Amino acid sequence: MANRMILNETSYIGAGAIENIVAEAKVRGYKKALAVTDRDLIKFNVATKVTDLLKANNLAFEIFDEVKANPTINVVLAGIEKFKAAGADYLLAIGGGSSIDTAKAIGIIVKNPEFSDVRSLEGVADTKNKCVDIIAVPTTAGTAAEVTINYVITDEEKKRKFVCVDPHDIPVIAVVDSEMMSSMPKGLTAATGMDALTHAIEGYITKGAWELTDALHLKAIEIIGRSLRSAVNNEPKGREDMALGQYVAGMGFSNVGLGIVHGMAHPLGAFYDTPHGIANAVLLPYVMEYNAEATGYKYREIARAMGVQGVDSMSQDEYRKAAIDAVKKLSEDVGIPKVLNEIGVKEEDLQALSESAFADACTPGNPRDTSVEEILAIYKKAFK
Known part of the structure; x- marks a missing residue:
C-alpha cells in the first residue's frame, strides 16, 4: 500500500x-480577499500588519472578524455570506x-455548495472541488492548520466538536512568520506550543x-x-x-x-469552550501512560528528542517513564495546569465526555485500541 503525503503548494x-x-496575490491574479480573523487580532494590530500591506499595495479586501475560539457552524455560515457579498475570490x-x-x-x-449543511462535512467528506484559494497566516505556534488537511x-x-478531513481544504500558501506571533501572551504561547507537541507525539x-x-x-x-x-519568555529565537x-x-x-489525546480534548472544547491547547496539554501525560x-521503542526516541540523556542504557520501563516525565516537566515549566478540575471540567460530565471522545474521528488512530470505559478511566485519573 502506498503512503500519501499532501503539503502546501507554497510556504x-x-x-x-x-x-x-x-507578490503572490499579484502573480496569481487575485482580485479581492476576504480576510478571516477575529476582533482581538484587529484590536491589537496583529491582523492589521497584513491588511496594511494590502492597502499599501492597492490590493482590495474586506474583513470578516467574527471568528472565535472553537469556531461554530453559525460563524462558518456567516463567513460564507460575507464572502459572497464581498465579491471576493480568495481567502x-x-x-x-x-x-x-x-x-x-x-x-x-463556496466551491461545493451541496455541502451547505456544515455538519455534512464531518469525517472524510466526498467533496469534488478544491476550496477557494486560501493564504494562511498563523498568529499562534501550535495548530499547524496552515499545512493540514x-x-x-x-x-x-x-x-x-466534529473533525473534517479533506485534501481539498489545504491552503494554497502558508506564511509562517514568527513576527506575527510575537504578541501572543505567555499563557497562549504555552498552550499552543503544547498543542504542537501533542501533534508531534x-x-x-x-x-x-x-x-517519513x-x-x-x-x-x-x-x-x-x-x-x-524561551518562546514563552518571548525570546525571538524561541x-x-x-x-x-x-x-x-x-x-x-x-x-x-x-489519537485519543485529541479525541478526548475535542469534547472539552465543545462542553466548556476549553482552549484546545490547554485541553491537549493537560491530557497528554495521562494518555502517554495509557498508550x-x-x-x-518509540518512547525511547521521544525521550531522546526531548533532551533526556542516557536513554540507550535505560530499560524499556525506564525510557518510557523518562519520556512521560520530560513532557510533564515541560508542561509544568510553561505553566500548564496538571488536572482537569483546574480547567473547569465537571465530574458529572465525565461519562458523556467519554462517549463523545470514543466517537471522535481522531480516536481510531490511537496506537492502543480503546473503549468508552477505558477513556472514562483516563478522564478520572486526570480529573484530580
Missing part, C-alpha cells in the same frame, strides 16, 4: 515572511487554528505512522522541546523555532492522523 517560513503575500486567514479552520470550511462550501467545527446545539505513535512522518515528528519534538520555554517546529509537526500528522505498552 514561506521565517521572520518577515508576510512580505511575500503581496486570507489571519489567526490561530480557529481563523484558518473557519476559512477552510467557508472555502469548501483537517479542520474542526463546533456544533453548539449538540455540544460537540501523537503523530509519531499513531497507527498510520511511517518512516516519523522523521518529521521526531524533528518537531526536538525543536519544540528545546524552544517552547518564537522563530516554535513557528518552525509546529509547522513540521503539521506536515506529519496531517498525513497520518492523531506506553503499545509503542514499542
